[in-house]
Amino acid sequence: MTMPLTGITVLDFGQIYQGSYATLLMAKAGADVIKIEPPGGEPLRRRVAPGRKTTMPFAMLNANKRAVTLNLKTEKGKALLFEMVKRADVLLENFAPGAMDKLGVGWSVLHDINPRLIYCTASGYGISGPRSGDLAMDLVVQASSGLMSVTGEAGGPPMRAGVTVADFSGGIHAYGAIMTALFERERSGEGRLVETAMLEAMYFPLAGPIDSYTRRGTVPERSGNGGNGSIAPYGVFPVKDGYVAIHTGTDGHWLKLLDVMGRGEMKDDPGLATMHGRAQREQEVSDMVSAWTAGLTKAEAEAIARANKIPLSAVRDVAEVMMCEHMHGRGTLEWVDHPDLGRVVLPNSPLRLHGLETAPPVPSALVGAHNDEVYGGWLGLSAAELETLRAEKAI
Amino acid sequence: MTMPLTGITVLDFGQIYQGSYATLLMAKAGADVIKIEPPGGEPLRRRVAPGRKTTMPFAMLNANKRAVTLNLKTEKGKALLFEMVKRADVLLENFAPGAMDKLGVGWSVLHDINPRLIYCTASGYGISGPRSGDLAMDLVVQASSGLMSVTGEAGGPPMRAGVTVADFSGGIHAYGAIMTALFERERSGEGRLVETAMLEAMYFPLAGPIDSYTRRGTVPERSGNGGNGSIAPYGVFPVKDGYVAIHTGTDGHWLKLLDVMGRGEMKDDPGLATMHGRAQREQEVSDMVSAWTAGLTKAEAEAIARANKIPLSAVRDVAEVMMCEHMHGRGTLEWVDHPDLGRVVLPNSPLRLHGLETAPPVPSALVGAHNDEVYGGWLGLSAAELETLRAEKAI
Numbered sequence: 001m002t003m004p005l006t007g008i009t010v011l012d013f014g015q016i017y018q019g020s021y022a023t024l025l026m027a028k029a030g031a032d033v034i035k036i037e038p039p040g041g042e043p044l045r046r047r048v049a050p051g052r053k054t055t056m057p058f059a060m061l062n063a064n065k066r067a068v069t070l071n072l073k074t075e076k077g078k079a080l081l082f083e084m085v086k087r088a089d090v091l092l093e094n095f096a097p098g099a100m101d102k103l104g105v106g107w108s109v110l111h112d113i114n115p116r117l118i119y120c121t122a123s124g125y126g127i128s129g130p131r132s133g134d135l136a137m138d139l140v141v142q143a144s145s146g147l148m149s150v151t152g153e154a155g156g157p158p159m160r161a162g163v164t165v166a167d168f169s170g171g172i173h174a175y176g177a178i179m180t181a182l183f184e185r186e187r188s189g190e191g192r193l194v195e196t197a198m199l200e201a202m203y204f205p206l207a208g209p210i211d212s213y214t215r216r217g218t219v220p221e222r223s224g225n226g227g228n229g230s231i232a233p234y235g236v237f238p239v240k241d242g243y244v245a246i247h248t249g250t251d252g253h254w255l256k257l258l259d260v261m262g263r264g265e266m267k268d269d270p271g272l273a274t275m276h277g278r279a280q281r282e283q284e285v286s287d288m289v290s291a292w293t294a295g296l297t298k299a300e301a302e303a304i305a306r307a308n309k310i311p312l313s314a315v316r317d318v319a320e321v322m323m324c325e326h327m328h329g330r331g332t333l334e335w336v337d338h339p340d341l342g343r344v345v346l347p348n349s350p351l352r353l354h355g356l357e358t359a360p361p362v363p364s365a366l367v368g369a370h371n372d373e374v375y376g377g378w379l380g381l382s383a384a385e386l387e388t389l390r391a392e393k394a395i
Numbered sequence: 396m397t398m399p400l401t402g403i404t405v406l407d408f409g410q411i412y413q414g415s416y417a418t419l420l421m422a423k424a425g426a427d428v429i430k431i432e433p434p435g436g437e438p439l440r441r442r443v444a445p446g447r448k449t450t451m452p453f454a455m456l457n458a459n460k461r462a463v464t465l466n467l468k469t470e471k472g473k474a475l476l477f478e479m480v481k482r483a484d485v486l487l488e489n490f491a492p493g494a495m496d497k498l499g500v501g502w503s504v505l506h507d508i509n510p511r512l513i514y515c516t517a518s519g520y521g522i523s524g525p526r527s528g529d530l531a532m533d534l535v536v537q538a539s540s541g542l543m544s545v546t547g548e549a550g551g552p553p554m555r556a557g558v559t560v561a562d563f564s565g566g567i568h569a570y571g572a573i574m575t576a577l578f579e580r581e582r583s584g585e586g587r588l589v590e591t592a593m594l595e596a597m598y599f600p601l602a603g604p605i606d607s608y609t610r611r612g613t614v615p616e617r618s619g620n621g622g623n624g625s626i627a628p629y630g631v632f633p634v635k636d637g638y639v640a641i642h643t644g645t646d647g648h649w650l651k652l653l654d655v656m657g658r659g660e661m662k663d664d665p666g667l668a669t670m671h672g673r674a675q676r677e678q679e680v681s682d683m684v685s686a687w688t689a690g691l692t693k694a695e696a697e698a699i700a701r702a703n704k705i706p707l708s709a710v711r712d713v714a715e716v717m718m719c720e721h722m723h724g725r726g727t728l729e730w731v732d733h734p735d736l737g738r739v740v741l742p743n744s745p746l747r748l749h750g751l752e753t754a755p756p757v758p759s760a761l762v763g764a765h766n767d768e769v770y771g772g773w774l775g776l777s778a779a780e781l782e783t784l785r786a787e788k789a790i
Contacts, residue, residue: 004579021599029575043644047625047670049610056609057602126747131721134697135648135706139620139629143640144708146716148631150557153548158631158638158710160620161556162545163600169560172567172596177746179574180424184399184751186581193749200727200745201567204416205558207452209713214451214739215444219712225534225555230442234534236543236553243553245538249438253530275442302529311530313539315553317614318604321541326526332595344609350595351572352521354588356579 001357003030008182010034011084011091012065015042017138017164018198019094019122020061021171022178026090027064028349028358034084034374035065038072039393041367054340059364060347063336066370069395072103076394083379085110085117090178094122094170097132107193117191118181122174126197136198141166145202150209152222159222169205170198231275232282233257236315237293243315244293244301254278256308261292338363371395396752398425403577405429406479406486407460410437412533412559413593414489414517415456416566417573421485422459423744423753429479429769430460433467434788436762449735454759458731458741461765464790467498471789478774480505480512485573489517489565492527502588512586513576517569521592531593536561540597545604547617554617564600565593626670627677628652631710632688638710639688639696649673651703656687733758766790 008031014020020035027033037045044058071077082105085091091110093100100106100121107119121127124136131144142148142160152159177194185191209220212228220228225245227234233254236243248254251274258266266288271277278285293301298314305312316324322345327333336346340363349358375381375395389395403426409415415430422428432440439453466472477500480486486505488495495501495516502514516522519531526539537543537555547554572589580586604615607623615623620640622629628649631638643649646669653661661683666672673680688696693709700707711719717740722728731741735758744753770776770790784790 002583004575017599017602025571056606060599060602060605125721126725126727129721129725133704134701134708135704136708137642137644137706139640139642140706140708143631143638143710144716146711146713147556147558147560148638148640148710149712151546152554152557153551156548157620159547159554160631160640161542161560162547162604162615162617163542163597164603165542165556165560165564165600168600169564169567171599172564172571173745176420176567176571176574177748179571179578180399180746181748183574183578183581184748186578188397190750192751195747195749196745197727200722200725200742202558203716203722203727203742203745204412204455204566205560205563206713206716207412207455208559209557210455210717211451213713213717214736219714220557222557225552236538236555243538243543245534245543245555247532247534249532306529309528309530311532311535313529313531313535315538315543316541317544318541318601318608319614321539321598321601322605322608326520326524327595327598330521330524330595332521332592332598341609347595347598350568350591350598351575352590353572353576353579354590355585356587 003357003359004353005029005031008032008090009088011036011088013091013093013095015094016044017057017061017167018170019092019174020044021168022120022122022174023065023092024061024063025175025349025351029351030359033065035062035067036070037067037367039069039395045367052340053366054338054364056341056344059338059341059344062364063346064359064362065365066374067365067368068371068374069368071394072105074392074394076389076392078105080375080379080394081105082113085113088114088117089182090118090120092120092122092174092178096135097121097123097127111191115191116185116189118178118185118194119191120174120178120194122170122196124198126200127195138164138167141198141202145199146206146209147202150220150222153224154222156222166198166202169201170196173201227279227282229282230279232278232285233289235286237290239293239301240297242298244298244312245315246289247311249311251275253310256310260304260308260310261288263288334361336361336363368395398752398754399748400424400426403427403485404483406431406483408486408488408490410489411439412452412456412562413565414487414569415439416563417515417517417569418460418487419456419458420570420744420746424746425754428460430457430462431465432462432762434464434790440762447735448761449733449759451736451739454733454736454739455741457759459754459757460760461769462760462763463766463769464763466789467500469787469789471784471787473500475770475789476500477508480509483509483512484577485513485515487515487517487569487573491530492516492518492522506586510586511580511584513573513580513589514586515569515573515589517565517591519593521595522590533559533562536593536597540594541601541604542597545615545617548619549617551617561593561597564596565591568596622674622677624677625674627673627680628684630681632685634688634696635692637693639693639707640710641684642706644706646670648705651705655699655703655705656683658683729756731756731758763790
């Protein structure tokens with residue numbers, strides 16, 4: 001089986017979502033990812049359901065990784081890290097900026113030990129600048145990035161997106177930065193410090209509100225699901241069993257929508273012939289669409305849209321997405337027998353390289369499950385040495 | 396100046412946001428990105444403000460690219476593409492799946508011409524499976540991915556995130572997939588078809604709702620900005636001049652918050668000592684925090700949080716983010732003199748490789764601005780041949 005990152009070794013200090021996503025993608029691409037945790041395990045292991053040792057997010061993000069414990073506050077723990085760094089290609093951490101430096105294991109120390117090491121620090125605000133020390137969680141970056149200011153009902157309070165978009169945007173940007181450095185290393189032979197920040201990874205998605213601001217000279221307000229005076233039909237419409245979202249990006253979509261709604265006569269209304277005209281009459285246009293959708297189910301609306309090339313989808317809930325026939329059919333979602341969680345749906349990598357494989361699912365490991373294999377087998381320590389490390393709480 | 400992708404040539408059929416983001420990151424990393432548009436220009440050029448030829452999103456996403464026109468519906472246009480493909484490393488397109496095949500210029504044809512070519516197709520749902528033909532815009536994928544189902548007020552309708560998170564998640568995943576293929580090509584010498592889908596790029600951010608669903612057995616509902624019974628204090632709180640978001644991820648954050656609120660006596664309440672306990676009394680805890688924030692400005696609250704390591708940020712609007720001192724100081728945002736737009740704020744790459752440069756800003760080009768340079772200079776066509784191509788509407 002051929003995978004793109006076979007032979008690449010990753011030391012993964014990722015925790016929670018951001019860092020662990022970047023290294024999960026590397027593991028699924030064939031890298032040997034060694035997840036390094038403090039002896040108690042990383043925070044995402046906590047808050048397990050009664051009778052379990054693993055949470056679903058942990059299982060999603062830490063499949064195909066080996067798990068070791070390491071206490072960086074001990075000298076022997078640091079020495080172990082240095083031994084691993086000599087043999088590794090990539091190290092990733094998403095601690096608060098400076099945390100590794102304070103422990104004496106920051107980039108400059110590790111770079112001296114292995115000049116080919118790529119060291120990725122993925123944080124909320126980056127390692128320089130006035131905000132670098134600010135604590136960042138997904139919700140906080142949704143606020144600082146501007147996302148919340150344009151999310152929510154018109155006239156209502158700022159609203160978060162209900163999924164952790166900032167964490168995962170940070171994570172996939174970290175992956176991209178690491179891959180760029182790995183590619184560059186093929187030419188220069190040099191390792192690098194690479195850096196991503198959640199705040200900066202959330203800037204480009206503001207493109208639409210920035211457009212509006214630049215055009216109108218006023219700061220965009222929240223506008224619910226509406227097209228904000230620039231696009232219609234656009235938004236969320238009720239169906240018998242829930243909601244569908246529709247986004248007519250072109251006049252062609254509008255004309256097709258009129259056909260399926262049985263409102264072909266509206267094609268003769270010159271005021272509705274252009275996007276500008278429809279946006280000026282957004283309420284009227286939305287009411288027309290709602291009247292049509294209200295008579296359909298989600299499945300019926302989707303079938304009509306599919307047959308007529310209209311951009312429409314049901315608003316799917318979490319269970320519907322996890323059971324999505326399309327993603328299961330494509331191998332993006334897989335049923336996996338997890339030793340702790342039982343039979344669960346876990347995602348494969350969303351990066352698809354035809355002609356290459358992704359790693360077949362290996363369930364996430366318990367804390368320190370691979371200590372013997374990694375410290376004994378890989379670093380070559382004896383059973384007695386391992387025992388000492390345990391006794392001294394270095395691992 | 397050293398950049399990681401110097402020497403890499405990219406044929407960029409990216410349009411709107413998704414595809415163009417992937418290639419913009421390549422351009423900022425030093426690749427020679429040739430943006431190829433139909434003679435009328437790609438859709439993102441449309442809807443310009445009066446007196447302008449460029450929109451801000453276009454300027455953000457197409458800096459540092461050369462712009463040529465190409466009519467793939469002509470035989471001469473196809474022949475030009477084949478000549479470019481012989482010399483290129485990467486081709487990216489985010490048309491509807493199958494569009495390039497229908498024109499006779501799909502992956503298999505181009506792979507035969509240049510077996511080292513990496514061909515990236517970035518779409519809404521991917522190139523296989525029952526949904527592959529569905530039209531996908533950002534809003535539609537926000538619905539199909541589950542994001543909307545958990546965004547919005549409790550009891551209210553599903554709500555979109557006000558920024559185009561699905562488009563840009565697709566784009567950065569495409570970048571990651573391309574870089575993975577470029578790295579792998581260094582070993583195998585082979586080009587690849589690589590594929591990303593917006594839907595699949597939005598799966599992992601569901602980790603939190605998936606956790607909740609697995610734990611409770613009920614599909615997560617919308618819960619506004621609240622911690623949904625599992626975390627408190629968490630949410631958006633009013634200040635004198637707007638709102639701040641606070642996310643206390645640990646007991647330590649809570650204890651610091653009590654100190655700065657002058658509510659140290661609450662440390663003696665055993666019911667509030669754990670996250671579980673605080674989440675059970677979410678309303679009481681949130682009211683306590685609101686009473687404190689209401690007396691502060693955004694700047695005051697941020698200063699206190701920064702000094703005390705509490706995860707908090709003001710809810711910033713678009714103008715505040717564009718003027719962000721932190722990002723300007725780090726060089727992530729730059730003032731650029733754009734020939735059409737004047738002096739504007741444009742983003743640099745959020746991928747930071749220390750010891751390497753990003754390309755200094757070159758403003759986005761007008762439609763076909765580099766036809767002579769690319770078709771004449773690079774492909775070596777004569778002025779007469781260029782004239783013929785123009786006359787025959789092949790470029």
